[in-house]
Each structure stands twice: as C-alpha cells, then as structure tokens.
Amino acid sequence: MRAAAGGDRDALRNVFDRTSGKLMAICLRILNDRDEAEDVLQEVYVSVWTRAASFDPARASPVTWLATIARNRAIDRLRSRRSRGLAAPVEEALELADDRPDAFAAAAEREDGERIHHCLGTLEPRTQKLIRIAFFEGLSHSELATRLGEPLGTVKSWIRRGLQSLKKCLGG
Template sequence: MADGRTDPATIARERLRDAMVRLADGDSAALEEIYAATRVKLFGICLRILGDRKEAEDALQDVYINLWQRADRYDPTRASPISWLATFARNRAVDRLRTGKVRSGAVPVEEALPLPDEAPLADALLVDAERTAQIHQCLSKLDENTAAHIRSAFFEGYTYAQLAEAADVPLGTMKSWIRRGLQRLRACLEASEAS
C-alpha cells in the first residue's frame, strides 16, 4: 500500500511543483515538463470557456507564454500547482473573451451577461452532495492504491499514462487496475442506491 508520499498523485504533484519552482528560477526545460503534465487539463478548461478548438489552442499558447514570463508569481505554499495553473488558464480564456480576441464560436462577453443562470438549484446541489458522499464512501472501501489512482485520474485530471509512469507499471496494467476499481466502485454505488 502506498503512503501519502508515494502514491502516484502525490508524486506527480511534487514533480509539477518542483518544475514550477525550477521554471521560476529560469530553467527552460521545466516548461516542457509542465506542458507535458498539464496541457490536456488546461486545454479542456480553455475549450469549455471558449467553445472553439482553435480559440482554445490560442488561449493555451497564451497560458504557457505568460507562465514563462510570470512563473515567479507561483507560491507553492498557497496553492497546488495544478490548481494555480487551472485558475491561470481560466483567466486567460476569460480575458480572450473580454478583449474581443475570440474570432468566432464563443458568445461575446456583453451578450453572455443577460443569459439565464445555469447554476443548479439548491435541491440539485443536495442530490449532488449526497451522490458525492456516496462516491467517496465507496472509494474508501477500495484498496488504497486503486482509490488513489481513480482519484488522480478522475478528480485531479491525470492521464492513465502519467499514472502508469508514476507507478512504474505498463500503461495496460494501469488501465486494468482502474477499470477493475471502477467496476467495484459501480457495484458499491448500485448497492447503496438499492438500500
């Protein structure tokens, strides 16, 4: 069983934190590591906000250019690296909307203001909270490694390849572990819903 210092998510987070610190010190190789570890998650954030693949790619490029210039602003004592980078990506995408850099696809910020609030109603939030509690309860019933891999993949945005590398196992093995864990998780959730 992995302890808090050796589970794949912790290892990946520490590697990313180290790369961020090295980038702030001017190590250009660290930017490549950060890009490889975060591009999928950050692209997803930009795409969700901008609604256009090309615009999301442009915003992502802005993210890494700005990161190179402002890496010294990252404070590892205040935020996890992926949380800070996700906020950074979100802000860059929103800035593109506000400054009118978006060519097509996304709704202009001025037109987006009167759109109805899509936030879920209170009763939906309660149902979501209950479902989240069930998921975490069922996750706690899995063995520690499997639960850590599932959390890393689905809650923290790590790819199976990143998890396999961190655990030093073949990609197929990691996929099998997570697939079997998800099957046990699903069975647990179905059992809790039936009771």
C-alpha cells in the first residue's frame, strides 16, 4: 500500500492481483450483476490509486480497508439502481456461479474476519440478523423496518446498540 501511495504502478498491480478476486466477490454478492460489479471494482481501484496515502495500517489491514471501499461503492450502486427502479428483489437473485470463496468466507479466513465473526456471534440473534442484512444487502434503516414490520425507531435502536457492542468487542 505504501508503494502504491507513492505512485508505484507495479505496487498497485500487485495489490490488484492479490485482492481483486475477493473484492469482486463482495461486489457480486451485493449487486448480483457481473457487469456492474466489474464497473464498481474498477472504481474501487481508481479510488485506491488516488487515496492510497490515506490508508492507516493501525486502523485496519489492507484487505479490510479495500473490502470496506468495495462494499460501500457496491451499496451506493445498489441504492442508485433501486432509486431508478432497476433493482430486483433480493429473493429473485440467482445463485452466482463462482468457485472462489464468498466475501464473508474469505474475510473469515483472516484475523480481522475471525474477530468480526466472533463479535457478531456475541450479539442477540435479531440484532445479528439486522446487521448482516444491512451489511450484505445494503438495506437502509427504513427498508429494514419495512421488511421486518417493526417501527423505524426500534430498528435504529437495535442496530445502534448492536454496532456499539461490536465496536466494544472489537476494541474500538
């Protein structure tokens, strides 16, 4: 990451070679559209090229930082698609033919993923489910409330308390 931050194209190519499969899996899982996932992945690496200097290894591993960027970009694209009325319900999504581990399984293999998985397991099942849906499907608080038939304020409170518990468990 340091070399990429210094403008080293070979270093960025190395980062791409090591992480593109995992980041593509994240984008595919969220978007369920290979073309859009490839577009988002390209945006991620353009962003990395321009923002590599902002990477702080004390806050996250490179893969975690990159996965967060990919996840956020994919969710932004998904929300944009929904606002244009182009998104199909998640229930209609076809399973993706991809023999690589999915994003959650890949992250779970790393230390950060193991810590997150452990901390998610400490949450009550309802809160754990809400956070997983929000993370993997990119639903807003109001969309979660509608899906679950719960008041918006209640859903926000559950998620806020769950995220506070996760932060505490992760040592932040």
